[in-house]
Amino acid sequence: MDETIEGSFQIIGGNFANAGEASMQLKSKLVELGIDEAIIRRAAIATFEAEMNVIIYAAAGRLQYYITPHEVTIKIDDMGPGIENIELAMQEGYSTAPDWVREMGWGAGMGLPNMKKNSDEFKIDSVVGEGTTVKMIIHFS
Amino acid sequence: MTLKDVAEILEADVIADADDLNITIKNACSADMMSAVLYYHTPDSLLITGLTQPHVIRTAEIAGIKSIVFVLDKKPGDDIIALARQKKIPILCTRFCMYTASGKLYAAGLPGCLFK
Amino acid sequence: MKLSSIVESISLEVKTGKNNLQNDVTGVYISDLLSDVMANSKEGNIWITLQTHLNIVAVAGLKNLSGIIIVGNRQIQQDVLQKAESEKITVMSTPLPAFEVAGKLYQLLNG
Ligand SMILES: Nc1ncnc2c1ncn2[C@@H]1O[C@H](COP(=O)(O)OP(=O)(O)O)[C@@H](O)[C@H]1O
Ligand SMILES: [Mg+2]
Numbered sequence: 001m002d003e004t005i006e007g008s009f010q011i012i013g014g015n016f017a018n019a020g021e022a023s024m025q026l027k028s029k030l031v032e033l034g035i036d037e038a039i040i041r042r043a044a045i046a047t048f049e050a051e052m053n054v055i056i057y058a059a060a061g062r063l064q065y066y067i068t069p070h071e072v073t074i075k076i077d078d079m080g081p082g083i084e085n086i087e088l089a090m091q092e093g094y095s096t097a098p099d100w101v102r103e104m105g106w107g108a109g110m111g112l113p114n115m116k117k118n119s120d121e122f123k124i125d126s127v128v129g130e131g132t133t134v135k136m137i138i139h140f141s
Numbered sequence: 142m143t144l145k146d147v148a149e150i151l152e153a154d155v156i157a158d159a160d161d162l163n164i165t166i167k168n169a170c171s172a173d174m175m176s177a178v179l180y181y182h183t184p185d186s187l188l189i190t191g192l193t194q195p196h197v198i199r200t201a202e203i204a205g206i207k208s209i210v211f212v213l214d215k216k217p218g219d220d221i222i223a224l225a226r227q228k229k230i231p232i233l234c235t236r237f238c239m240y241t242a243s244g245k246l247y248a249a250g251l252p253g254c255l256f257k
Numbered sequence: 258m259k260l261s262s263i264v265e266s267i268s269l270e271v272k273t274g275k276n277n278l279q280n281d282v283t284g285v286y287i288s289d290l291l292s293d294v295m296a297n298s299k300e301g302n303i304w305i306t307l308q309t310h311l312n313i314v315a316v317a318g319l320k321n322l323s324g325i326i327i328v329g330n331r332q333i334q335q336d337v338l339q340k341a342e343s344e345k346i347t348v349m350s351t352p353l354p355a356f357e358v359a360g361k362l363y364q365l366l367n368g
Contacts (some may be wrong), residue, residue, distance in 0.1 A: 020199030044203040045179045092307050093332045103290055105192045110176035171356040172291035177307045191293055218358050240288040247360020254354060
């Protein structure tokens with residue numbers, strides 16, 4: 001593969017029934033390309049947590065990915081409430097998830113730390129009242 | 142231990158193809174919080190959980206979990222069973238609670254998942 | 258078995274409620290879902306969980322649990338510890354995962 005492979009998926013807020021679908025499609029693409037299993041797992045975990053945040057907190061969002069021979073770039077942007085204090089949100093254990101989300105097994109406050117842990121480059125931008133953008137890069141070697 | 146051993150120890154109902162019972166389980170993770178399953182290093186693990194939702198199967202697929210045990214006699218819905226079959230993740234259902242299921246498997250020599 | 262023996266045998270760090278260590282433990286319940294613990298735990302049970310939300314204190318109080326073991330080295334927010342201390346709920350923590358804590362307690366209590 002010498003060119004960039006791209007793709008994108010819509011993510012709908014509140015849609016728990018399909019939660020993980022976008023991340024699994026990216027995962028299948030990476031499997032198809034023969035990327036190392038452990039690296040695929042990191043990319044899939046980071047993407048899944050970002051996808052879940054759109055489903056839990058935002059009205060709608062989009063996953064975009066770009067795969068080159070060297071790395072995968074994952075961008076998730078949403079139309080949602082935005083994050084007031086990003087430093088606080090990044091703290092392990094901090095969560096504003098409502099009770100019903102906790103009863104579904106989410107809201108541990110480990111999502112953003114999980115994204116950071118599993119990506120080589122991690123960037124989050126957010127505007128209150130507009131939305132949040134997460135960009136992650138994972139190198140193949 | 143094999144998944145067959147796990148099924149016997151937990152006196153579990155198996156929702157899988159017969160040859161899935163030959164897969165090897167190296168360690169186990171007991172949790173209902175999906176971010177924890179993703180955070181701790183769980184590839185090749187057995188996930189023991191009380192949560193029966195489709196996103197549990199997707200979490201397992203993404204984390205590299207080999208098989209899922211549903212505790213306390215919880216019966217997964219048809220949507221979950223179909224998704225698990227599609228992802229080739231065998232499911233076991235046991236009447237034991239998470240504590241007893243974990244205790245019995247640990248006593249039989251299964252370690253916890255690597256934490257890193 | 259007394260809570261203190263469990264603390265000692267699996268080296269738990271006692272965060273709050275140090276005065277309750279002589280209480281008897283009637284059994285163990287593991288879950289990260291509050292409604293599950295409300296429905297299925299029994300009085301005097303020790304509760305193993307990854308859940309660190311403030312409401313764990315209320316659940317432990319309402320169900321008269323003998324203590325909460327927070328596993329997996331999770332950070333516990335200060336407000337949770339303060340509430341637990343004032344409600345006299347024993348919160349303990351360990352780096353071990355829930356599966357292993359369960360395994361060790363099972364051998365201790367049921368083995
Ligand atoms: N896309 C988003 N839009 C709005 N708020 C968000 C978004 N992502 C994260 N947050 C905020 O950051 C907090 C921490 O996020 P995270 O680490 O994923 O943990 P959790 O989702 O378990 O609460 C969330 O509880 C929420 O307040
Ligand atoms: Mg999250």
